[in-house]
Amino acid sequence: MRLPARFVPLTAVTTATSALLTGCFSAAGPEEAGSEGKRIRVAMMQPPRSGLSPLSDDAFKLSRWSTAETLVKLDAEGDARPALATEWKRSGKTWTFTIREGVTFHDGTKLTAAAVVNSLTEAATASPKPRILDGVDLKAKADGDTVTVTTAVEDPLVPQRLSSPQLSILAAKAYEGKTVNPLGAGTGPFELTEVNGTASAALDRYDDYWGGKAKAPGIDVKYVPDGTARAASLRSGEADIVEAVPVSQAAVLDQDLITEVPMPRTNTLYLNTEKGVFKDASLRAAAREAVDAESIVEGVYEGRADVAEGLLGPALPWAAELRSPLKRAEAGDPDGEAITIGTFTDRAELPEVAATLQQQLQKAGFKVKLDVREYANIESDALAGEFDAFILSRATVLDSGDPAAYLYSDFASDGSFNISQLADKTVDTAIDQASDTAAGDARRQAVIEAEAAVLTTDAAVPMLHERVIQGDAAGVVDAAHDPRERELVTADTYVK
Incomplete structure (x- = not known):
């Protein structure tokens, strides 16, 4: 009989082989000067498939690293809650969203209704469209500090659609050229500062984050597709957070480090x-x-x-x-x-x-x-x-x-x-x-x-x-355990 792992009920969700890993992470993990704590080392399952474009499934990585944000978030029941939009109202086919004040992108530019419209329009006119807009004809227009979103037919799920990481709001510079580059273009507590293809990525804390300063100084991400290697990175102390631990490996890990979420x-x-x-x-x-x-x-x-x-x-x-x-x-x-x-x-x-x-x-x-x-x-x-x-x-x-x-x-x-x-x-x-x-x-x-x-x-x-079987090292505090796999490292997450 297997030892019990931590099992997180839905009401609590999102609140709170060694040889294969040689060179994945430093043994101790880099630290910032002073008492700010350690950078968080994350071992992720799949490398990016589309250069971290938010218009693809790579958007969920940007969301899990808390670098790109959306107008709306979802609670545990799947109901829409404020994020970059503070409120919204519906009139037939049209929804009006009030944009949060005091938000800046990582490049220092301000979040405006026009910037929101730019991101939504880029997504709505992309070929192919992001999956969340499959079959949806969506148009956005700026009006002062509000954005009106209109669909061809009445759609009661517009706020929920806008919660998709594929509709993240990025700075205008992200959309220069034929691809979307999220480097230094988000609004979240961590700024994406380095992308090394399908090998790794790095993020630094963004001190001007509208929601308050993150507790960790940064995140170092390695892509480790092999499940045995990901599990070994937790066992050896080479990673602080390991996503998607395979069932076959979960049993051989310290069960106090494993969390299961429906x-x-x-x-x-x-x-x-x-x-x-x-x-x-x-x-x-x-x-x-x-x-x-x-x-x-x-x-x-x-x-x-x-x-x-x-x-x-x-x-x-x-x-x-x-x-x-x-x-x-x-x-x-x-x-x-x-x-x-x-x-x-x-x-x-x-x-x-x-x-x-x-x-x-x-x-x-x-x-x-x-x-x-x-x-x-x-x-x-x-x-x-x-x-x-x-x-x-x-x-x-x-x-x-x-x-x-x-x-x-x-x-x-x-x-x-x-x-x-x-x-x-x-x-x-x-x-x-x-x-x-x-x-x-x-x-x-x-x-x-x-x-x-x-x-x-x-x-x-x-x-x-x-x-979801997730591994968190003993020193990890407040990593997210999200059944929708939209959150992982948040502003509250840190390593002792």
């Missing part, structure tokens, strides 16, 4: 409803009944995950309270039907999940073949419906902090990530209803009704909800 990411078996064996609803039901998620959680994830009760997990604490029992189809007899299950190697646990599922489905009467590749080499086949089933670890709140976008993308008839090839009018209606409902309790109820509509089809069999 994550809005579901490991799901998508079943092809358009063609092949699983076009038959009774055989989808047979597959659903054959899946033993508890044994996958214990055997593959060593208990460091949560058995799924639905598509939305404990990272959305309101979901379980709103669910009602479902009426499901009766299971048919697989009778030796042959199926191919695809998955990818990029997430270390998925090939083992696939092997376990293969055994479970074969026991139920299916003949199962596995096709396991790198994600870049398998995504197009999955989206084209080339598999009978596909195992995917999928974020369920995407960039807006709201699950309706995920439900639309994955299960609407014209969804862009519809691996199940699902085309169901009841599902479409339920998802549209959720998407059109204003943020708050009514929207959450509509989301759960859309989830129920999807689950009734057995187009997707949710198996488990993953956890």
Whole structure:
């Protein structure tokens, strides 16, 4: 039995091999003169893919380092809260945001409504657009100390969209040329001062930060894609904060240094409803009944995950309270039907999940073949419906902090990530209803009704909800433990 790690409930979230690592960090870590403390050494999983452009997924690195900020932040419930905007109001298709006074960019220029409009316009007119604006026609205009944001159709989620790190507000100098360069262009407590390609980055404290001086003098980042090496950096004392500790390595670390946080990411078996064996609803039901998620959680994830009760997990604490029992189809007899299950190697646990599922489905009467590749080499086949089933670890709140976008993308008839090839009018209606409902309790109820509509089809069999496993050295104080992985080092984080 594994020793218990720290487990952070959602209400508390965001408040508070050695040879492979040779040369990653200095043994003791650089210190500032005087009593200001140590710089924070961070080992991150993935190197930047787009030169740290905020218009890409690299934006989440800028957010986790507290260098780039957005107009709005999200609380634990996914509701919008002030950041660079202090307040907002809606009138039909138009939202008006009041811009915070007294904010400067790291290059010394002032945050103005015009600067905000410049950043939002660059994002809205980019090709391709940031994912958060996929299908959204957004225009921004400055008016004194306010910014009006208008969409082509009424969108109740505009504030949540503007919380996405991909819509960070940067100084005008960041947008010179064809790329977006965040170096010295943010508004956060730390200034990005050095970028060394896919090897490392450095940030220094920005003493004129509008929210107060950060407690740490700076951050030194190393990219360590190998999970064993990242874990070893914590064990050896070469890193202070280690993100995305693999399940296989968590057990061999000092459990006092490990924190697990419910994550809005579901490991799901998508079943092809358009063609092949699983076009038959009774055989989808047979597959659903054959899946033993508890044994996958214990055997593959060593208990460091949560058995799924639905598509939305404990990272959305309101979901379980709103669910009602479902009426499901009766299971048919697989009778030796042959199926191919695809998955990818990029997430270390998925090939083992696939092997376990293969055994479970074969026991139920299916003949199962596995096709396991790198994600870049398998995504197009999955989206084209080339598999009978596909195992995917999928974020369920995407960039807006709201699950309706995920439900639309994955299960609407014209969804862009519809691996199940699902085309169901009841599902479409339920998802549209959720998407059109204003943020708050009514929207959450509509989301759960859309989830129920999807689950009734057995187009997707949710198996488990993953956890963020983060390593913090003994001297680290107030590192963020964020299920959305938007925060890591904040102004309050320091090393003793």
